[in-house]
Every structure is written in C-alpha cells, then in structure tokens.
Amino acid sequence: MTYRVRPADLPDDSAAILALAASAEAVDGVGALNEESRLAIQRGAGDSVVRVAEGDSDETIVGVLVDAEGDGAACDLVTHPEHRRRGVATALLAAEGENVERYGVWAHGDFESARALAEALGLERVRDLWQMSREVSPEETFDVELPGGFVARPFDGSDDQARAWLDVNAAAFVHHPEQGRMTMDDLRARMAEEWFEREGLILVWHEPSGELAASHWTKREPGSDTGEVYVVAVAPAYQGRGLAGPLTNLGLAHLAGLGVHEVELYVEGDNEPAKATYTRRGFHKSAQDVLYVHTGAESL
Secondary structure, three states: OOEEEEEOOOOOOHHHHHHHHHHHHHHHOOOOOOHHHHHHHHHOOOOOEEEEEEEOOOOOEEEEEEEOOOOOOOEEEEEOHHHOOOOHHHHHHHOOHHHHHHOEEEEEOOOHHHHHHHHHOOEEEEEEEEEEEEEOOOOOOOOOOOOOOEEEEEOOOOHHHHHHHHHHHHHHOOOOOOHHHOOHHHHHHHHOOOOOOHHHEEEEEEOOOOEEEEEEEEEOOOOOOEEEEEEEEEOHHHOOOOOHHHHHHHHHHHHHHOOOOEEEEEEEOOOHHHHHHHHHOOOEEEEEEEEEEEOOOOOO
16 A cells, blocks of 8 residues: 655644544553654644655545654654554655655654564664653652752742753753753743643752752643653752752652652663662653664764
C-alpha cells in the first residue's frame, strides 16, 4: 500500500492527530507523543514541522511525524495500530528526502517493534530517557526543611519571576537538548495549559542575596490521580548546598496534598546522580524512551 504524505493543516488536523495518538497509547500503554509535540500540534505555529500520512483510498490520517523544534533532532513518529508494518513510518521519513539523515526519532516504551523498525531504517540508539515512579498517600510526611538562608515560595506569576526561573533553568540544563533552551513563549504556553497552577511551581530563594537558587515544578492533569515531578532545577552556584533532597520533597509534599496516588518523573538514563537521588526517595524505573538517529548522524 502507498501513502500520501503532506504537511498537516493545523489546527484543522489537530483533533485527528491527537485521536491517532490516543489510539496508539491505548494499545501500547505509553504516551505516543511527548509534551513538546502536543504543544506543537495544538499551537500550529513557530518552527515546528508536522507531517501526516494518508491512505490512497481516503483522507484518513494513519500516521504523523512531529518535529516540535523544527531541527529534526528529536521527533515523534506515530502510526495507527491498525496500519503498522505497512510502510507508514517509512513513507513519513522518506518524505524528508536527503534531510532524513539528520533526523532523530523517539521510541516511547522501547518496544521490540520499535527496535526492529530502527534496525530496518538504519537508525542507532543514542539516548535513553527513564520514567521513574513511586506511590504516595495524603498521610505520608516529607522532610522539607531547607538549609539555613533559603526559603521556598510559590511562583507569583510575574514576568520578573518568570525571567528568573528561565535563567536558572537554562543554567541548570545548559547541556540538555530540550529543557535548556526553553523560552518565555514556551513557559507562557505551559502556563496557559489547563493543568498549570502557580502553587505547583515552587521557587527556592537564597535570602541573603535575593537570588533564585532552585525550583521544583510539579504537574497534575485535571482529574488525574497521578502527579509528575515536572522540572527540578538547581542553579550551578547553589549546587552542593544540600538543596536536592528537600527540594524534591517539597514537590512530593505538594502533590501528595493534592490527593495523587502516584508520582512519576523523567530523567536521562545516564544521569546517575539524579537517578540515585530519586531512588533514595522511593522511585523505581517504570518505563523507558529511546532516541534513535540515522547511522552516521551526530549523536545528541
């Protein structure tokens, strides 16, 4: 079977693409699109590239490629479960022509089928992203005492605090492919999401200097009993000052107070200190995403 690949018409195609992703998630048990891809589909603006595959016989969308940053470095590639192993993914990548060699593709869940597709397409595994999780209860207590001279307050929503958070985030994730390049527009887009709450973005200030030292941003989708350690950042100047433990616990305590039963997080597979910190606080590995790139492409 052959497929017609075209640029997505956003927002007109958004509902169909998200429905496709939901079908894949229902079968696989893991999310088919990461947050950046979902925002790109919903916004339909900026440098993002979204392409869809349709069957020859109708205009039903059976596959999608989402390049949220527009640089090809880390894309989501989703095929409807009823159309897998029929060349949909190959058609979507082939549409990139000679540019395909710079493309990186996420495999959410690291399933055998994804590994087989990567091998068939000549893609190499270059990055692992762990999902870790643990149970919590409203009765659980957490040690949230910060070292002397530090105080925790919720984000007040101001531009000044937003810029301070962006500066700390950029410094803490300077080598991170996605997180370290978050902009004010990216931040505002997340603040516009239904799940955002200012109290869930906990800022830790160094009182003597008035500087933002660290933050713990939590996330809970409306109605969900699962929360997320969304972003934890410590400014380089304040690393090694005993903030990591109580900072993590501040977010866990907040999520437990919301009544969630489980907390999950994502951490780079090669970040041994972070994995050790979370393991000490009861987290265990629950899933894994893998980034594949074309043979010969530069690793991220």
